[in-house]
Amino acid sequence: MSVGTLPVIRVLPAGLKNQIAAGEVVERPSSVVKELVENSLDAGASRVDVTVEKGGRALILVQDNGFGIAANQLSLAVTRHATSKIQRFEDITSIGSFGFRGEALPSIASVSRFTMTSCHEGADEAAFIEVRGGEIEGEGPAALAAGTRVEVRDLFGNTPARLKFLKTEVTENKRCQETLMRISLAHLHAGFSLTMGGREALRLPPDQELSARLKTFWPPVVCEGLRPFDFEREGYRAHGVAGSPATAQGRGDRILLYVNGRSVQDKMMLSAVRQAYRGMLLSREYPQIVLFLEVPNEEVDVNVHPAKLEVRFLEESRVFSTIRGGVMQALSFAEEAPPVLPHPGHSRPLENIGNDYAGTGAAPVKRSHQPSALRSEPKFATYREYQQDYNPPKDIPLPVPPSRTSSERVFSDDRTEFGTHETHISGAVAGRAEGVTLAGTNYTYLGQVADTYLVLRQGESLVLIDQHAAHERVLLAAMREARTKGDSQPLALPLEITLHPSEVDVLLGVKDDLKSMGFLLELDGPAKVLVRGIPPTLDTGKAREYLVDALAEKAKTLDDLWTMMSCKTAIKAGQALAVDEALALLDVWLQTPERDFCPHGRPVVVRWNPLDLEKLFKRK
Structure with a gap:
């Protein structure tokens, strides 16, 4: 390449510099809302009103009752690196305001049609300034009683490449609302409103409590x-x-x-x-x-x-x-313990083991902990201690598999290996050698260890199964199979659920998925849904709980919600199982797809063959 073709270093035009800065500060319409509302709060505003049209592309308007900007400083306000918040180098190390680098307004003005009107506190009249593509096009007196009004129109109109990265109007509106939410929670003294598409979506009075x-x-x-x-x-x-x-x-x-x-x-x-x-x-x-x-x-x-x-x-x-x-x-100080959920009785068939738990969200057990003073440490160091404190019932059995006859489950009183009593080893291991072979398999059930692990023999291998993880996998498989057929049980009287505004959008997003599961839903006005049909395997109470959890977005997807439900519903670690209960769980677990891992990816089963055991005992 010859010297004459080498690029030449040039100083960029002011408009282009502002557009480059805008790429850092103004990512999308919600970024504009954030910068303008924070400017209002920095100006001492106790009332901020925001209007958004077409997701912010057409219009973003922010008006406040702050102390305003003097007429002779409006042009400086849209000039890069001009600010009232930093006067010396030391101020940079102790920033107390939101905006301070003087980049937001000129950056916004460089990628929009920008108009700012302000009445400085004590001034006789207001003034305005108009900026188009970073260039001032007009300024002069205006009508405004107090505060500042900023209008941002045709955002990214002069940079169309930026427009293609914006999402749908609904998504951009939601991001603007979330931005205002975050700001409003930190400024309870101020009142806020948000109007989108000509409709008031939000009105927050000043001096609210956080709750x-x-x-x-x-x-x-x-x-x-x-x-x-x-x-x-x-x-x-x-x-x-x-x-x-x-x-x-x-x-x-x-x-x-x-x-x-x-x-x-x-x-x-x-x-x-x-x-x-x-x-x-x-x-x-x-x-x-x-x-x-x-x-x-x-x-x-x-x-x-x-x-x-x-x-x-x-x-x-x-x-x-x-x-x-x-x-x-x-x-x-939390008074709620993990939910305690009943197991089906012996008379229920084993195939209902998943259905009985699918979609449950039973109310947690209330426990009263009233310490005399504030404490900086939690009552429980681990979730295991949290579980043990509320003592889940241990005498409600899992269902008995129908394929196993009563004679196959009768044990003599003269068991030869451990006797009829429970044997405790160092307080950690308790169990009985049952020696029951599961029908149609080479697994022999030997007992339970630490009220958590089921011990089996598979040929010459020793096998441990995590009872909680195994039950999770069983429940999830049952939910997936039963909840995707679209079968529905009509209700004689529709179930009414009052909707919070945040839940309406969620419902619209998952309505089709819920329909495929068997829920027949009908919106009745802006704040209520009628449930006219539910999955056949759910009763009305469980159907309501399931919907409440889904609308509260307790999971990213419905399948994730099933996973959470399966975990909360499954038998817990530390829960003793009778022989029939353990055999029922093992029978259905062995028929479950992906049974070697729980829905969260943890192993359900651990095996040691004779060589592994020899290594453990250092025989090899």
């Missing part, structure tokens, strides 16, 4: 499980509300984290939350939590991400322990 504001966004089944916490350590404070493990869901979109009032996405903070719930949740479950962390401004760097979504802490270990302590404080 009252959350009820606008989250369904009752979630809000009822929330517990408050307020924990302080070495000048750091964590406060908010945390959900009971019993209301955990299969997605993490209800984990809301804030640092000094700013909504953030921080992996270390999330890890602290997960650590507090350790042993109480399944690997695919997520709690609901709204967590506000307050730290000195000089000990957190909020300038590490263009959209200010990420932060960096000076004392990460202190942040971690403060968050963990706060969440554990909430969990120590």
Whole structure:
């Protein structure tokens, strides 16, 4: 390549520089909503009204009652790196406002038709400025009583390549609403409204309690499980509300984290939350939590991400322990234990073992724990201790397999190996050598270990089966088989379920899937659904519980919801099984597809052949 063809370094035009900056700050319409609403709050607004048309493509309008911008400073407000929030270098290390780099307004104005009207506090009249594609096209006096009004029209109209990355109008509207939700939860003193498509979708009065504001966004089944916490350590404070493990869901979109009032996405903070719930949740479950962390401004760097979504802490270990302590404080007051669900009786046929549990969501058992003072540690260190505390019933058996006759299940009183009594070894192993061969297999049932594992002999191999994991797999298989045929049982009187606004959108998204399972649903107005038919294998009570869980988005998909239900419904570790109960479970488990792993991917069965055993005893 000759020297004459080498590219030449040039200073970019102002408009192009703003469009490049816009790519960092303005990803989609919800980004515009975030920047403009935060500007309003920085201006001391106690009332912010947002209007969105066509998902934000056609119009985003934000109006507030803040202290406004002086007429002679409107042009500076749409100039890059012009700000009222930083005056010296030291200010960068102690940012207390939301916006501070002077990039949002010029970036937005460079990719839209932008008009800002403002009445500065104490001014006789308001003023406006119009910007088209980053260039000022007009400014002058205007009519506005107080505050600031920003109109963003034809977003990305001059950058069509950006438009193709936007989602549907419904999706973009939902993201705008979620953005306003996150901001509003951190500013309970302010009132907010959101109008979309000419209809008021949201109105939040000022000076609300956090619990009252959350009820606008989250369904009752979630809000009822929330517990408050307020924990302080070495000048750091964590406060908010945390959900009971019993209301955990299969997605993490209800984990809301804030640092000094700013909504953030921080992996270390999330890890602290997960650590507090350790042993109480399944690997695919997520709690609901709204967590506000307050730290000195000089000990957190909020300038590490263009959209200010990420932060960096000076004392990460202190942040971690403060968050963990706060969440554990909430969990120590949780009054709900995991659900205790009855097993079918002996008279029920084995093929109903899955159907009896499918779709259940029984109300959790209430236990009262009233410590005399706030505690920073949870009552239970692990989920196992959590389970053991409420003592699930151990005398309700699983059904007996119909293929096994009563004579095959009669045992003599002179068993030769362990006798008729239970043998305990170091307090950990209890069982009886039953020596019962499962019909049609080479498996021989020997007993139960630690009230958790079923011991079998398969030829010359020793086999251990996790009873909880095996039952999970059985239940999930039954649900899948019975719930996808579309068969429906009509109800004489329709079942009425009141819908929270957030549940309406969820219902519309899963209505076809529910129909394939046998649910016949009909919307009756904007806040009620009529259930005219249910799957034949569910009773009315269980059908209601199933729908409530589905509408609360406790899982990403319906299959994930079945998985969660199978886990919560399955017999637990630490539950003693009679011989007939164990044999019933093993019979149906051996006929179940994918039986070697539970729905979460954990192994159900562990085997040792003679060579493995010789290695364990160091014979090889």
